[in-house]
Amino acid sequence: MIVIVCPRCARRHKVNRDRIPTRAKTIIARCKACGNKFPVDFASLKSREDAGADAAPASKKRQTGARKICVSISKGGVGKTTTAVNLSAGLALANYRVLLVDTDTQGQSAYILGKKPQAGLTELLTGELGPDETIISARKNLWLLGGGKSLAGVKRIIDKKSFGAEWTLAESLKNIENKYDFIIIDTSPGWDQLTVNVLFYATEILIPVALEVMPLHGLAQFMKSLGSIQKYRQDISLKYIVPTFMDTRVRAPQQIFITLKKLYKDYICKPIRYNESLSEAPSFGKTIFEFAPGCSGAVDYRELVRKVAMDDTLLR
Numbered sequence: 001m002i003v004i005v006c007p008r009c010a011r012r013h014k015v016n017r018d019r020i021p022t023r024a025k026t027i028i029a030r031c032k033a034c035g036n037k038f039p040v041d042f043a044s045l046k047s048r049e050d051a052g053a054d055a056a057p058a059s060k061k062r063q064t065g066a067r068k069i070c071v072s073i074s075k076g077g078v079g080k081t082t083t084a085v086n087l088s089a090g091l092a093l094a095n096y097r098v099l100l101v102d103t104d105t106q107g108q109s110a111y112i113l114g115k116k117p118q119a120g121l122t123e124l125l126t127g128e129l130g131p132d133e134t135i136i137s138a139r140k141n142l143w144l145l146g147g148g149k150s151l152a153g154v155k156r157i158i159d160k161k162s163f164g165a166e167w168t169l170a171e172s173l174k175n176i177e178n179k180y181d182f183i184i185i186d187t188s189p190g191w192d193q194l195t196v197n198v199l200f201y202a203t204e205i206l207i208p209v210a211l212e213v214m215p216l217h218g219l220a221q222f223m224k225s226l227g228s229i230q231k232y233r234q235d236i237s238l239k240y241i242v243p244t245f246m247d248t249r250v251r252a253p254q255q256i257f258i259t260l261k262k263l264y265k266d267y268i269c270k271p272i273r274y275n276e277s278l279s280e281a282p283s284f285g286k287t288i289f290e291f292a293p294g295c296s297g298a299v300d301y302r303e304l305v306r307k308v309a310m311d312d313t314l315l316r
């Protein structure tokens with residue numbers, strides 16, 4: 001018996017493996033719950049099954065080659081950048097080599113890390129400069145490929161490409177990715193050519209979901225768009241849903257959390273609590289571990305680091 005999880009509605013389907021042709025590499029599955037048709041990479045499913053897991057990553061060992069995780073959802077203000085930066089910083093503190101890629105025109109990641117890069121993703125994507133001139137060292141074990149306003153122009157260039165436009169980011173990063181254990185990619189709100197490029201590069205998706213406002217609609221929309229990308233890009237999958245802005249004093253966020261847990265139980269992580277220090281740290285150019293290492297925000301992001309790295313002993 002194998003378990004196939006629908007990428008749109010997260011329903012788990014138990015399938016008798018004898019019913020799948022032994023030579024099939026990819027099968028097109030249809031979710032009985034929501035009708036979504038999606039490709040299933042049978043080879044990777046089999047290796048995960050052999051390792052005794054279905055949705056969870058298979059190994060606790062350090063990977064060879066970088067894990068490419070994008071922090072994404074079309075909504076703004078839900079904690080994407082805060083999560084991308086602090087997850088990257090935490091993994092770096094745990095001795096992983098991390099590259100943080102900022103694909104947002106706001107360039108917030110550099111600001112939070114107290115850096116002012118002279119060049120970044122724009123110049124790398126246009127081919128004007130190489131990785132050595134665009135990737136800067138931000139902390140021990142942490143490197144940054146900065147975003148910023150100039151990315152708006154790059155989006156237009158990508159849009160005009162007659163073919164292969166969606167692989168622009170992947171091509172720019174492919175020669176350097178082996179230097180890192182993790183490549184964490186922060187994305188802009190909305191859905192544009194650069195978002196599509198990120199989803200044609202990353203292999204794992206982490207979605208922050210703010211518990212302040214009713215988030216389920218935005219999440220369902222994103223899952224639908226992801227479904228259409230997965231038709232062309234089978235090695236990307238949703239891995240983590242991180243509830244953010246959890247306020248334990250108020251009932252509504254807890255109710256939303258319970259609903260999310262029911263719908264997406266394979267992906268749900270421990271919530272990041274509402275914490276003022278998380279909103280104050282950026283103006284000091286500090287990560288939460290530098291600004292207030294004892295606060296609940298730091299505690300919660302350490303927990304996320306352990307979950308993503310699959311190592312419960314880290315940063316204790």
Ligand SMILES: Nc1ncnc2c1ncn2[C@@H]1O[C@H](COP(=O)(O)OP(=O)(O)O)[C@@H](O)[C@H]1O
Binds near residue numbers: 077078189244274280
């Ligand atoms: N858990 C949290 N508690 C309090 N403030 C937060 C928390 N997470 C993020 N913030 C603040 O909320 C705002 C939006 O977060 P941000 O990470 O920029 O969202 P996004 O990248 O999705 O637009 C920022 O000012 C940030 O400092």
Ligand SMILES: [Mg+2]
Binds near residue numbers: 080
């Ligand atoms: Mg952001």
